[in-house]
Amino acid sequence: MTDVRLTAWVRGHVQGVGFRWWTRARALELGLAGWARNTPDRRVEVVAEGSEESCARLLELLRSGDAPGRVDGVVERWSEAKEGLMGFIER
Known part of the structure; x- marks a missing residue:
């Protein structure tokens, strides 16, 4: 199964x-990698x-x-995973 990227x-x-x-x-409970940051x-x-x-469950x-x-x-965008992310961090 191919991973996806959710940007929300x-x-x-x-x-x-x-x-x-x-x-x-x-996100960590769901086994996801990535980040959350203030804009x-x-x-x-x-x-x-x-x-x-x-990712759908997180959304x-x-x-x-x-x-x-x-x-x-919440506005979301779906794309292919870019790979290389480790863990889930607050930025």
């Missing part, structure tokens, strides 16, 4: 509330690589309302 931009009250830490924990426009960018099923979790803060919307 999460908007709402998601900076300064533990959102990146929460995302990292969920200058107050969104959080999440890049995750792994199985399509695990569901990002939209679930269970994350810290308040998620007003």
